[in-house]
Amino acid sequence: MTTSTTTADRIADHLRSQIAAGQLAGGDRVKERDVAQLLGASRGPAREALRILEREGLLEIRPYSGARVVRIGKTEVAEIVTLRRQVEYFAIGNAALSSDPKVVAELKDLAAQMREAHRAREAMKLIDLDLKFHLRICEASGHSTLIAMMRTLLPRLTILWYPQVFKGHTPESFEESHLKMVRAIENRDVAEAIHATDQHIENFTFDLELRLAKPPSSMLAS
Amino acid sequence: MTTSTTTADRIADHLRSQIAAGQLAGGDRVKERDVAQLLGASRGPAREALRILEREGLLEIRPYSGARVVRIGKTEVAEIVTLRRQVEYFAIGNAALSSDPKVVAELKDLAAQMREAHRAREAMKLIDLDLKFHLRICEASGHSTLIAMMRTLLPRLTILWYPQVFKGHTPESFEESHLKMVRAIENRDVAEAIHATDQHIENFTFDLELRLAKPPSSMLAS
């Protein structure tokens, strides 16, 4: 649970979790007033939070018509995974070239934290750490536009991933998969970095299922 | 001047033009109140507009510290052009596969409009049309994430391009460069589509200069 600086961020975090966990399903409507009251805030920050989630591709907003949770179909899944792969290649390639020891240390730390979160079965925390890990790699490149693109991609991946976050790997294998990427960065081995990334993505998308839209289920849905 | 639906969009459009034209230079501060009053609006929409431009990578916003126009250096220029190339390959490849006649017609129309805007030396209109053109190619793919990424990229390109928008080509050569892409889509020729895109980007980036930050210059700067 990251202590965000602004109310809008806090609200966005909360809604993001709800969406990832499926408490807000595809097609559900999200109203400014409900969101605001739920977190004890006013409409301003709530509105802002919805825009944040729109940019992340988790909500669709149409003027005067409100926000709805996006429906993600098979096409989108394939699309997101493909784009993610390309962006991550680019990112880790650059990270391997610069190979900042400080970044390497941080990544190793994140990998260890993920292992623990995995052991503790803290799904949301694990996802949050994983996002931080892959975003850190982008940030290491120092390319602001690349970071922006990654920010566009990662939240969408979250939705796909959450339902089966512990599936197909152990805390140790999960950590190892990440560490392979880190070591490649550490050794300035661009080819290996990309290969490790390829494997990493492959390991955790082999049976990604789309989450079908289901009937309204949450207290936010109307 | 595009007639936007919401006030925030209108404000964002206005500021985007100012930034592209250099009336707001890198490092300049942009205040909510000033922006609001300038367009006869209140702080709400102004705030929203700033967030829009932040997402587009034209502004940097820090909590309680305000928004500043980003400084774009040589590194960023190279980065943006490279990423743009990759995204556009992906987009036009998909567009060529689907090859929607309606889209093709729209693209041809846009190319013609660009020729006229070029003849009339209407820089901002030309850029606006060009953005529409390339965005339309993305939209043709139907990939919402790809569209999101393109929306991240295009506004940044605008800043780089504006200072020399008419340089290195005639209205006719400019139209032809776009038409080559359109015809490739029309003929479902993926390889040619990518080649045409490559040429197109190459033609108009050969001597992209970075715009250096300069002293505050506008009525919005403080």
Place this chain on the structure above:
DNA sequence: ATATGCTATATTGTCAACCATCTATATTAT
């Protein structure tokens, strides 16, 4: 002169109440 800490001020962050405007739904008339 430089560095440090404090104060003052401007700006952002947030709230609340209110009205305008539009969308979508329900209703009515044909």
Place this chain on the structure above:
DNA sequence: ATAATATAGATGGTTGACAATATAGCATAT
């Protein structure tokens, strides 16, 4: 059943106020 019309509900936008924070400027100490 269909089309035109009301109605309700939500969003878009305004105003004014206040709280929280960062930054610049000033005083002080080194």
